[in-house]
Amino acid sequence: MRATRRASLASFAAVAALAVPALVVGSPGTASAASDTAAAEVQCTGFTNVSLGGDWYLHVPSAGSGNYNCVVVRGMKGLPVLVVQESLNACFDQNIAEDRDFGPATEQAVRNAQTQINNNWHSHVVDVDGRFGPITSSYFHFQAYDYSNGQNGRHTGVCYY
Template sequence: MNYRHPQLEAEALNCGDSGWNSTFWAERLPVMLIAFRRKRARGWNMQFRTKRINLVAGVVGALTAATLGLSATPASAGESGRPEAAPKRAAAEVHCTSFTWVPSDGGLYLHRPSTTANSGNYNCVVARGDHNYAVLALQESLNACYTQGLKEDSDFGPATEQAVKNAQTEINGIYGPVLSVDGRFGPKTSSYFSFELYRQDGSHTTGCR
Protein backbone atom coordinates (compact mmCIF):
# COMPACT_ATOMS: atom_id res chain seq x y z
CA MET A 1 0.00 0.00 0.00
CA ASN A 2 1.30 3.49 -0.85
CA TYR A 3 1.47 5.74 2.26
CA ARG A 4 2.91 8.78 0.45
CA HIS A 5 1.07 12.00 1.15
CA PRO A 6 1.74 15.33 -0.65
CA GLN A 7 1.51 17.40 2.53
CA LEU A 8 3.92 15.14 4.41
CA GLU A 9 6.33 15.14 1.49
CA ALA A 10 6.29 18.95 1.45
CA GLU A 11 6.99 19.11 5.17
CA ALA A 12 9.91 16.72 4.77
CA LEU A 13 11.40 18.82 1.99
CA ASN A 14 10.97 22.02 4.04
CA CYS A 15 13.13 20.45 6.73
CA GLY A 16 16.03 20.53 4.30
CA ASP A 17 16.08 16.82 3.60
CA SER A 18 16.71 15.69 0.08
CA GLY A 19 14.21 12.83 0.48
CA TRP A 20 12.48 10.65 2.99
CA ASN A 21 15.13 10.16 5.78
CA SER A 22 14.92 7.83 8.75
CA THR A 23 14.23 10.61 11.22
CA PHE A 24 11.23 11.77 9.26
CA TRP A 25 9.86 8.23 9.08
CA ALA A 26 10.45 7.69 12.76
CA GLU A 27 8.32 10.69 13.59
CA ARG A 28 5.63 10.37 10.98
CA LEU A 29 5.12 6.69 10.34
CA PRO A 30 3.56 5.79 13.74
CA VAL A 31 1.04 8.62 13.33
CA MET A 32 0.21 7.53 9.81
CA LEU A 33 -0.22 3.91 10.85
CA ILE A 34 -2.52 4.87 13.72
CA ALA A 35 -4.61 7.02 11.36
CA PHE A 36 -4.76 4.22 8.82
CA ARG A 37 -5.86 1.66 11.43
CA ARG A 38 -8.56 3.97 12.71
CA LYS A 39 -9.83 4.54 9.19
CA ARG A 40 -9.87 0.81 8.45
CA ALA A 41 -11.58 0.13 11.78
CA ARG A 42 -14.27 2.65 10.88
CA GLY A 43 -14.76 0.90 7.54
CA TRP A 44 -15.16 -2.49 9.25
CA ASN A 45 -17.52 -0.89 11.73
CA MET A 46 -19.71 0.40 8.90
CA GLN A 47 -19.74 -3.01 7.19
CA PHE A 48 -20.66 -4.70 10.45
CA ARG A 49 -23.43 -2.19 11.10
CA THR A 50 -24.81 -2.59 7.59
CA LYS A 51 -24.90 -6.37 7.91
CA ARG A 52 -26.50 -6.11 11.35
CA ILE A 53 -29.17 -3.70 10.03
CA ASN A 54 -29.93 -6.01 7.10
CA LEU A 55 -30.21 -8.98 9.45
CA VAL A 56 -32.56 -7.13 11.80
CA ALA A 57 -34.69 -5.96 8.85
CA GLY A 58 -34.96 -9.52 7.58
CA VAL A 59 -36.03 -10.85 10.97
CA VAL A 60 -38.61 -8.06 11.41
CA GLY A 61 -39.97 -8.70 7.91
CA ALA A 62 -40.31 -12.43 8.55
CA LEU A 63 -42.08 -11.82 11.87
CA THR A 64 -44.45 -9.30 10.24
CA ALA A 65 -45.27 -11.74 7.44
CA ALA A 66 -45.95 -14.50 9.97
CA THR A 67 -48.20 -12.20 12.01
CA LEU A 68 -50.23 -11.16 8.97
CA GLY A 69 -50.42 -14.72 7.67
CA LEU A 70 -48.40 -13.91 4.56
CA SER A 71 -46.01 -16.25 2.84
CA ALA A 72 -42.35 -15.45 3.35
CA THR A 73 -41.43 -17.23 0.10
CA PRO A 74 -41.62 -15.42 -3.26
CA ALA A 75 -44.30 -16.20 -5.81
CA SER A 76 -43.65 -19.29 -7.87
CA ALA A 77 -41.89 -18.60 -11.14
CA GLY A 78 -42.53 -20.16 -14.49
CA GLU A 79 -39.95 -21.40 -16.98
CA SER A 80 -39.10 -17.80 -17.89
CA GLY A 81 -38.08 -17.07 -14.29
CA ARG A 82 -40.85 -14.51 -13.89
CA PRO A 83 -43.62 -14.93 -11.29
CA GLU A 84 -46.57 -16.79 -12.77
CA ALA A 85 -49.71 -14.71 -13.24
CA ALA A 86 -52.90 -15.77 -11.51
CA PRO A 87 -55.25 -17.71 -13.80
CA LYS A 88 -57.83 -15.54 -15.50
CA ARG A 89 -61.42 -15.94 -14.38
CA ALA A 90 -64.01 -16.95 -16.90
CA ALA A 91 -66.24 -14.12 -18.07
CA ALA A 92 -69.56 -13.91 -16.23
CA GLU A 93 -72.38 -15.67 -18.10
CA VAL A 94 -74.97 -13.32 -19.57
CA HIS A 95 -78.59 -14.35 -19.09
CA CYS A 96 -81.44 -13.34 -21.38
CA THR A 97 -83.90 -11.03 -19.62
CA SER A 98 -86.49 -10.39 -22.35
CA PHE A 99 -87.09 -11.03 -26.06
CA THR A 100 -86.75 -9.33 -29.44
CA TRP A 101 -89.58 -8.99 -31.95
CA VAL A 102 -88.13 -10.58 -35.09
CA PRO A 103 -90.08 -9.91 -38.33
CA SER A 104 -91.21 -12.96 -40.30
CA ASP A 105 -93.31 -13.63 -43.38
CA GLY A 106 -96.87 -12.32 -43.73
CA GLY A 107 -96.43 -9.45 -41.29
CA LEU A 108 -95.93 -11.86 -38.42
CA TYR A 109 -93.27 -11.81 -35.71
CA LEU A 110 -91.51 -14.29 -33.50
CA HIS A 111 -90.33 -13.67 -29.94
CA ARG A 112 -86.70 -14.68 -29.62
CA PRO A 113 -85.05 -14.49 -26.15
CA SER A 114 -82.40 -11.73 -26.01
CA THR A 115 -80.25 -9.88 -23.50
CA THR A 116 -82.80 -7.07 -23.13
CA ALA A 117 -86.06 -6.06 -24.81
CA ASN A 118 -85.62 -5.72 -28.61
CA SER A 119 -81.81 -5.62 -28.28
CA GLY A 120 -81.29 -8.12 -31.11
CA ASN A 121 -78.48 -9.60 -28.99
CA TYR A 122 -79.03 -13.35 -28.65
CA ASN A 123 -75.65 -14.12 -27.09
CA CYS A 124 -77.23 -15.03 -23.76
CA VAL A 125 -78.58 -18.00 -21.82
CA VAL A 126 -81.97 -18.95 -20.38
CA ALA A 127 -81.48 -21.52 -17.64
CA ARG A 128 -82.70 -22.97 -14.35
CA GLY A 129 -83.56 -20.26 -11.82
CA ASP A 130 -84.40 -17.52 -14.34
CA HIS A 131 -87.73 -15.72 -13.97
CA ASN A 132 -88.46 -13.13 -16.67
CA TYR A 133 -90.01 -12.45 -20.08
CA ALA A 134 -87.30 -14.46 -21.84
CA VAL A 135 -88.51 -17.57 -20.00
CA LEU A 136 -92.12 -16.79 -20.93
CA ALA A 137 -91.27 -16.44 -24.64
CA LEU A 138 -89.33 -19.71 -24.46
CA GLN A 139 -92.18 -21.55 -22.72
CA GLU A 140 -94.71 -20.35 -25.28
CA SER A 141 -92.53 -21.62 -28.16
CA LEU A 142 -91.85 -24.91 -26.38
CA ASN A 143 -95.60 -25.46 -26.08
CA ALA A 144 -96.53 -24.25 -29.60
CA CYS A 145 -93.66 -25.81 -31.57
CA TYR A 146 -92.58 -28.80 -29.44
CA THR A 147 -95.89 -29.67 -27.71
CA GLN A 148 -94.40 -29.71 -24.21
CA GLY A 149 -97.55 -28.71 -22.28
CA LEU A 150 -95.76 -26.35 -19.89
CA LYS A 151 -97.38 -23.91 -17.50
CA GLU A 152 -96.49 -20.51 -18.96
CA ASP A 153 -95.48 -18.81 -15.72
CA SER A 154 -92.12 -17.17 -16.67
CA ASP A 155 -90.38 -19.47 -14.16
CA PHE A 156 -87.53 -21.69 -15.45
CA GLY A 157 -87.84 -24.73 -13.21
CA PRO A 158 -87.30 -28.48 -13.61
CA ALA A 159 -90.22 -28.91 -16.03
CA THR A 160 -88.97 -26.17 -18.38
CA GLU A 161 -85.45 -27.57 -18.19
CA GLN A 162 -86.72 -31.01 -19.23
CA ALA A 163 -88.78 -29.45 -22.03
CA VAL A 164 -85.63 -27.76 -23.39
CA LYS A 165 -83.84 -31.12 -23.28
CA ASN A 166 -86.69 -32.68 -25.23
CA ALA A 167 -86.49 -29.92 -27.85
CA GLN A 168 -82.70 -30.31 -28.09
CA THR A 169 -83.10 -34.05 -28.62
CA GLU A 170 -85.69 -33.42 -31.35
CA ILE A 171 -83.39 -30.90 -33.07
CA ASN A 172 -80.50 -33.40 -32.98
CA GLY A 173 -82.82 -35.93 -34.62
CA ILE A 174 -83.29 -33.53 -37.53
CA TYR A 175 -79.81 -31.97 -37.94
CA GLY A 176 -77.58 -34.58 -36.33
CA PRO A 177 -75.77 -34.22 -32.97
CA VAL A 178 -75.40 -30.42 -33.18
CA LEU A 179 -76.54 -29.59 -29.64
CA SER A 180 -75.62 -30.68 -26.14
CA VAL A 181 -78.73 -32.01 -24.44
CA ASP A 182 -78.21 -30.04 -21.23
CA GLY A 183 -81.54 -28.26 -20.73
CA ARG A 184 -79.94 -24.83 -21.15
CA PHE A 185 -81.23 -22.48 -23.85
CA GLY A 186 -78.06 -20.82 -25.14
CA PRO A 187 -77.06 -19.08 -28.39
CA LYS A 188 -76.48 -22.34 -30.26
CA THR A 189 -79.80 -23.86 -29.24
CA SER A 190 -81.47 -20.57 -30.16
CA SER A 191 -79.99 -20.71 -33.68
CA TYR A 192 -81.65 -24.11 -34.37
CA PHE A 193 -84.84 -23.48 -32.38
CA SER A 194 -88.35 -23.07 -33.85
CA PHE A 195 -90.27 -20.11 -32.42
CA GLU A 196 -93.97 -19.43 -32.27
CA LEU A 197 -95.31 -16.75 -34.63
CA TYR A 198 -97.29 -13.74 -33.34
CA ARG A 199 -99.44 -11.08 -34.93
CA GLN A 200 -98.57 -7.41 -34.71
CA ASP A 201 -100.92 -6.98 -31.75
CA GLY A 202 -99.06 -9.75 -29.88
CA SER A 203 -101.77 -12.36 -30.21
CA HIS A 204 -100.74 -15.96 -30.82
CA THR A 205 -100.96 -17.95 -34.03
CA THR A 206 -100.69 -21.68 -34.56
CA GLY A 207 -97.57 -21.39 -36.71
CA CYS A 208 -93.87 -21.76 -35.90
CA ARG A 209 -90.69 -20.81 -37.66
Protein backbone atom coordinates in the same frame (compact mmCIF):
# COMPACT_ATOMS: atom_id res chain seq x y z
CA MET B 1 -101.14 -32.62 -31.11
CA ARG B 2 -100.86 -29.12 -32.50
CA ALA B 3 -100.15 -28.88 -36.22
CA THR B 4 -97.52 -26.35 -37.17
CA ARG B 5 -95.75 -25.40 -40.34
CA ARG B 6 -92.02 -24.90 -40.05
CA ALA B 7 -89.89 -22.53 -42.09
CA SER B 8 -86.25 -23.09 -42.89
CA LEU B 9 -83.32 -21.61 -41.00
CA ALA B 10 -82.28 -19.81 -44.16
CA SER B 11 -85.72 -18.17 -44.42
CA PHE B 12 -85.59 -17.07 -40.81
CA ALA B 13 -82.05 -15.71 -41.15
CA ALA B 14 -82.95 -13.78 -44.29
CA VAL B 15 -86.03 -12.26 -42.68
CA ALA B 16 -84.28 -11.62 -39.37
CA ALA B 17 -81.61 -9.63 -41.21
CA LEU B 18 -84.36 -7.28 -42.34
CA ALA B 19 -85.67 -6.83 -38.81
CA VAL B 20 -84.20 -3.40 -38.17
CA PRO B 21 -85.27 -1.73 -36.02
CA ALA B 22 -86.38 -4.50 -33.71
CA LEU B 23 -88.53 -3.91 -30.67
CA VAL B 24 -86.91 -5.01 -27.42
CA VAL B 25 -89.00 -5.88 -24.41
CA GLY B 26 -87.35 -6.54 -21.09
CA SER B 27 -88.09 -6.86 -17.46
CA PRO B 28 -85.61 -5.39 -14.99
CA GLY B 29 -84.15 -7.67 -12.36
CA THR B 30 -85.65 -10.86 -13.75
CA ALA B 31 -82.45 -12.82 -14.26
CA SER B 32 -80.73 -14.59 -11.41
CA ALA B 33 -77.61 -16.72 -11.48
CA ALA B 34 -78.52 -20.39 -11.75
CA SER B 35 -74.98 -21.64 -11.21
CA ASP B 36 -71.36 -20.46 -11.22
CA THR B 37 -71.15 -21.23 -14.93
CA ALA B 38 -74.36 -19.35 -15.75
CA ALA B 39 -73.21 -16.38 -13.64
CA ALA B 40 -70.26 -15.89 -16.02
CA GLU B 41 -72.57 -15.90 -19.06
CA VAL B 42 -74.77 -13.09 -20.31
CA GLN B 43 -78.34 -13.82 -19.30
CA CYS B 44 -81.25 -12.91 -21.55
CA THR B 45 -83.12 -10.01 -19.96
CA GLY B 46 -86.08 -9.72 -22.31
CA PHE B 47 -86.93 -10.49 -25.90
CA THR B 48 -86.66 -8.91 -29.31
CA ASN B 49 -89.58 -8.79 -31.76
CA VAL B 50 -88.03 -10.13 -34.95
CA SER B 51 -90.02 -9.12 -38.02
CA LEU B 52 -90.95 -11.81 -40.51
CA GLY B 53 -92.43 -9.31 -42.94
CA GLY B 54 -95.88 -7.79 -43.04
CA ASP B 55 -97.50 -8.02 -39.62
CA TRP B 56 -95.76 -11.26 -38.61
CA TYR B 57 -93.02 -11.41 -35.98
CA LEU B 58 -91.25 -13.70 -33.52
CA HIS B 59 -90.39 -13.23 -29.86
CA VAL B 60 -86.73 -14.25 -29.45
CA PRO B 61 -84.98 -14.08 -26.04
CA SER B 62 -82.26 -11.43 -26.03
CA ALA B 63 -80.00 -9.27 -23.91
CA GLY B 64 -80.72 -6.01 -25.68
CA SER B 65 -81.87 -5.36 -29.22
CA GLY B 66 -80.80 -8.25 -31.40
CA ASN B 67 -78.20 -9.61 -28.92
CA TYR B 68 -79.13 -13.29 -28.95
CA ASN B 69 -75.79 -14.38 -27.45
CA CYS B 70 -77.38 -14.97 -24.05
CA VAL B 71 -78.76 -17.78 -21.92
CA VAL B 72 -82.06 -18.69 -20.27
CA VAL B 73 -81.35 -21.28 -17.59
CA ARG B 74 -82.78 -22.92 -14.51
CA GLY B 75 -83.40 -20.46 -11.69
CA MET B 76 -84.25 -17.53 -13.98
CA LYS B 77 -87.64 -15.81 -13.96
CA GLY B 78 -89.34 -13.32 -16.25
CA LEU B 79 -90.11 -12.57 -19.88
CA PRO B 80 -87.23 -14.48 -21.51
CA VAL B 81 -88.39 -17.60 -19.67
CA LEU B 82 -91.99 -17.05 -20.80
CA VAL B 83 -90.87 -16.70 -24.44
CA VAL B 84 -89.06 -20.05 -24.24
CA GLN B 85 -92.00 -21.72 -22.46
CA GLU B 86 -94.54 -20.48 -25.03
CA SER B 87 -92.49 -21.82 -27.94
CA LEU B 88 -91.78 -25.11 -26.15
CA ASN B 89 -95.54 -25.66 -25.87
CA ALA B 90 -96.49 -24.38 -29.33
CA CYS B 91 -93.61 -25.72 -31.41
CA PHE B 92 -92.27 -28.75 -29.54
CA ASP B 93 -95.56 -30.19 -28.21
CA GLN B 94 -94.54 -29.78 -24.58
CA ASN B 95 -97.15 -29.28 -21.88
CA ILE B 96 -95.57 -27.03 -19.27
CA ALA B 97 -96.87 -24.09 -17.28
CA GLU B 98 -96.20 -20.72 -18.90
CA ASP B 99 -95.35 -19.20 -15.52
CA ARG B 100 -92.13 -17.25 -16.25
CA ASP B 101 -90.22 -19.55 -13.86
CA PHE B 102 -87.42 -21.72 -15.31
CA GLY B 103 -87.72 -24.72 -13.02
CA PRO B 104 -87.27 -28.47 -13.47
CA ALA B 105 -90.25 -28.87 -15.85
CA THR B 106 -88.97 -26.15 -18.19
CA GLU B 107 -85.45 -27.58 -18.02
CA GLN B 108 -86.77 -31.03 -19.02
CA ALA B 109 -88.87 -29.50 -21.81
CA VAL B 110 -85.74 -27.76 -23.17
CA ARG B 111 -83.93 -31.14 -23.08
CA ASN B 112 -86.83 -32.69 -24.99
CA ALA B 113 -86.66 -29.88 -27.58
CA GLN B 114 -82.89 -30.28 -27.90
CA THR B 115 -83.37 -34.00 -28.53
CA GLN B 116 -86.00 -33.22 -31.20
CA ILE B 117 -83.64 -30.69 -32.82
CA ASN B 118 -80.83 -33.27 -33.02
CA ASN B 119 -83.26 -35.86 -34.43
CA ASN B 120 -84.56 -33.37 -37.03
CA TRP B 121 -81.02 -32.60 -38.20
CA HIS B 122 -79.94 -36.29 -38.02
CA SER B 123 -76.87 -35.02 -36.21
CA HIS B 124 -75.66 -33.76 -32.86
CA VAL B 125 -76.05 -30.01 -33.43
CA VAL B 126 -76.96 -28.98 -29.86
CA ASP B 127 -76.02 -30.34 -26.45
CA VAL B 128 -78.94 -31.95 -24.61
CA ASP B 129 -78.33 -30.11 -21.35
CA GLY B 130 -81.60 -28.29 -20.60
CA ARG B 131 -79.96 -24.88 -21.06
CA PHE B 132 -81.33 -22.41 -23.63
CA GLY B 133 -78.21 -20.72 -24.96
CA PRO B 134 -77.03 -19.23 -28.27
CA ILE B 135 -76.54 -22.58 -30.04
CA THR B 136 -79.92 -23.96 -28.97
CA SER B 137 -81.49 -20.62 -29.91
CA SER B 138 -80.08 -20.80 -33.44
CA TYR B 139 -81.88 -24.13 -34.05
CA PHE B 140 -84.94 -23.48 -31.85
CA HIS B 141 -88.44 -23.21 -33.31
CA PHE B 142 -90.18 -19.98 -32.29
CA GLN B 143 -93.89 -19.38 -32.65
CA ALA B 144 -94.90 -16.59 -35.01
CA TYR B 145 -97.32 -13.84 -34.07
CA ASP B 146 -99.46 -11.55 -36.22
CA TYR B 147 -100.08 -7.93 -35.19
CA SER B 148 -103.30 -7.87 -37.22
CA ASN B 149 -104.65 -11.02 -35.54
CA GLY B 150 -106.21 -9.67 -32.36
CA GLN B 151 -105.05 -7.45 -29.54
CA ASN B 152 -101.24 -7.22 -29.39
CA GLY B 153 -100.90 -10.10 -31.86
CA ARG B 154 -101.73 -13.74 -31.52
CA HIS B 155 -100.01 -16.99 -32.41
CA THR B 156 -100.41 -17.81 -36.10
CA GLY B 157 -100.09 -21.60 -35.87
CA VAL B 158 -96.71 -21.34 -37.59
CA CYS B 159 -93.31 -21.96 -36.01
CA TYR B 160 -90.03 -20.70 -37.48
CA TYR B 161 -86.46 -21.78 -36.82
